[in-house]
Amino acid sequence: MENKKDIIYSTLHKYFGYSTFYPLQEDIIRWVLERKDLFVLMPTGGGKSLCYQLPALLFDGITVVVSPLIALMKDQVDGLTENGIPATFINSSLRSDEIVTRKRELSEGKIKILYIAPERLAMSEFLGFLQKLNVSLFAIDESHCISEWGHDFRPEYRQLSMLKEKFPNTPIMGLTATATPSVQKDIIEQLKLTDYRVFTASFNRKNLYYQIMPKDNPYHQILCFLKERKKESGIIYCQGRKTVEHLAESLQEDGYRALPYHAGLSAEMRTENQERFIREDVEIIVATIAFGMGIDKPNIRYVIHHDLPKSIEGYYQETGRAGRDGLKSDCILLFSYADKMKIEYFIRRKEDEKEKEVAYKQLRELVSYCESNVCRRRILLDYFGEKFSENNCRNCDLCLNPKEQFDGTVVAQKLLSCVYRVGECFGMHYVIDVLLGSKNQKVLQNGHTTLTTYGIGKEYSKPQWLAFSRELIQSGYLSLEGEYPVLKLSKQSREVLLGRKKVFLTKPEEKPSFSASKEDANYDQALFERLRELRKTVADRESMPPYIIFHDTSLKEMSTRYPQTASDLEKISGVGELKLRKYGALFLKEISDYCRQYAIAPKQEIFGKQAFAEKQTRAPTIYTTLELCKNNLSLLEIARKRGLATSTISTHLEKLILAGENVSLDKFVDPGKRQHIRAAIEKSGMEALSPVKEALGEGYSYDEIKLVRAEMMYSAMKNAE
């Protein structure tokens, strides 16, 4: 007979197509199999469903899953059925004869997992029916809905308190992604868990990249971001309905498939738009926070906050909808002080003092998150009481591009004196226009062209001046006041203007950019596109969301390993027994056609046997280069393997060298040439490459010069320390 460990693993592989567990899943499953109560805290994407779905297969009886999201039940059941797991749901969307049929199947023991909404348990007839069945486990999904302190209280959930009484011998499992301790405590009490254990996973979403961008020209910024992600799914959150409508429309005009979603639309419209997003008929949903609860779509590749979210908790939940499948995804927030003031204005109008206070506190926390100079992830986790001990998370804007400071006293003096000269009655944009010597109507009308500060700031661009202004506000040298915010000086600014105080500012970036993860593409993108199309065709035919056929993780892994046979395909994560039988041949044919067409030998996989998804999430792009570099490959070979330009690879290497990683140049630059390059750099200086290249002439590449320069810079840095 198989022992327990073997059974758990063989079930995992057979039905779900996975060979390893996510953190805590195995411990949780073992505990569930002991038939004891438990409470599971895991972030979105942590893999909660498997924690009851797998045990359900090993129990004699039925596992009842309580979920508030009726609209989602069908997809969940379809997903299980596709994996060969007998499941069904009973809710108000069904006709009574359908309910009768399903109940019969349940009584006959044909079903392992039953999904219901909480209100069904209030029906005594249904309760009686359940009591006659053999229920092995109650899994209460989204269990924070039971708590009035949670963000999503649902009165129907209160009924669940009677489960323990009515089914004293059936274990209960509460699950939630809500991280606040008071809510957690409440859930445990309400569900009356006994002799239970709490399983808390880390709330660190390693695959999510966090970036805060100053909001200068939001539509343009969003277009820039989307340009590289035309085929990826994403959500853009806005504060108001008007912005949602407007933005969705503009995006459509610019050729993007985008739909709006907000509480002002009819219920049918909302359902339809959500459905079209999930089925991948459109890539983008522009929405208010009304959208999101119960979005199971695992491949949302980005979440953009066009406006400030309400609180850190809200921001964490909203960004959390990205990257459920564990693949890299981007969370971008466009931050402006004007937005902050808008929110303050709304808070001021609130009547309830307590509510006001809470709202102010939430806003303060959020703004300080945006303004921070330390790792975003650290602040988020800290907020939920989790310690993040790494110095560098390698996946937030601040860790990837640490801010550099410079003596900005003169810059500050220019700006502050211009604020003074215009009489402290103008906004940020206006003051900067004066500094830049703008000829705009308002400046001319006000006669500000004669000011001594007119046109003295031309060495920086407008966005750069905006960034300086923000920083000076943040550090208290300036403030924005009034309903149409104008810049005012503070006591401290006097000291700077009188030359008694130095100011340090962040060095401006050449061009603020999304230093996100887009180039981290270690798979064959052309093949991935083909498989994605095939998946969409199959999904439409079966009238199911594409992710139920295969996840992106599976398709990307196929596009890395080029499986040729059924047994190759079975090794791909997410390909279980039934899926292999149903779709294996179709996908294998597509892959082998592709390989033939492009003469690809199937053994060209990059990562050997290591888990593909793991690599995707853990390794920021430059570290992938480092790894290949250790394999003694040439620049060109690395570039080919990664599908990137050699100049990109040499830039990676440059960063690695400067970060103190041990990169040997032997493979990249001939030692004899190195001598010459060094000499040329010593003559022309380190600032620019082209004078060095010119001095050296043909036979030397920019890549080579860049690498030697990096080595020289690093040793200069070391010596200076």
Ligand code: ADP
């Ligand atoms: P949650 O409900 O906690 O947000 P899900 O149950 O939806 O998370 O799981 C998130 C994603 O991770 C899903 O796409 C799921 O298929 C996948 N997943 C879960 N467990 C594993 C595992 N052990 N190995 C690989 N993928 C997994």
Ligand code: ZN
């Ligand atoms: Zn970080």
